[in-house]
Amino acid sequence: MEQILEALGGLLVNAIPTIAFFIFLYYYFKFMLFGPLEKVLKQREELTEGARKAAQASLAAADRKQQDYEAKFNEARAEVYRSQEEMRRKWLEDQASAVEAARGEANARVHAAREQIAADASGARQNLSSTAESLADEIAGVILERKAGSAA
Numbered sequence: 001m002e003q004i005l006e007a008l009g010g011l012l013v014n015a016i017p018t019i020a021f022f023i024f025l026y027y028y029f030k031f032m033l034f035g036p037l038e039k040v041l042k043q044r045e046e047l048t049e050g051a052r053k054a055a056q057a058s059l060a061a062a063d064r065k066q067q068d069y070e071a072k073f074n075e076a077r078a079e080v081y082r083s084q085e086e087m088r089r090k091w092l093e094d095q096a097s098a099v100e101a102a103r104g105e106a107n108a109r110v111h112a113a114r115e116q117i118a119a120d121a122s123g124a125r126q127n128l129s130s131t132a133e134s135l136a137d138e139i140a141g142v143i144l145e146r147k148a149g150s151a152a
Helices: 002-151
Strands: none
16 A cells, blocks of 8 residues: 555656646636637627617617607697698688678679669659550540440
């Protein structure tokens, strides 16, 4: 057993340079390879996260702008509707005043026509009255002449 321990001790002594070499390689890779690699990965993650935050900020800004545009569009649409309603109301008022003016003119013409008809009727009555009297006188004269002629 002592030989085994001596052999094992000799192996350990011979393994010390190899162990030291592995420790050296570990720290060398840690500082020369894994350190910069970890640094690059961290920067990459920070840039990715920054880009993600910038994209979210852009989306939020775009949403705000879209809401502003929609609000302005709705205001413009409402203004157009108000303008159209105002024009329609004005047109209806103009139309109503034109109808009222035409109605007044028509009433004036009807009144003038009634007065003219009344005057014509009055003139015709007077003419008929005077014509009726003269016709009555003629008829009476003719009848009297016939009676006088048949009595003679």
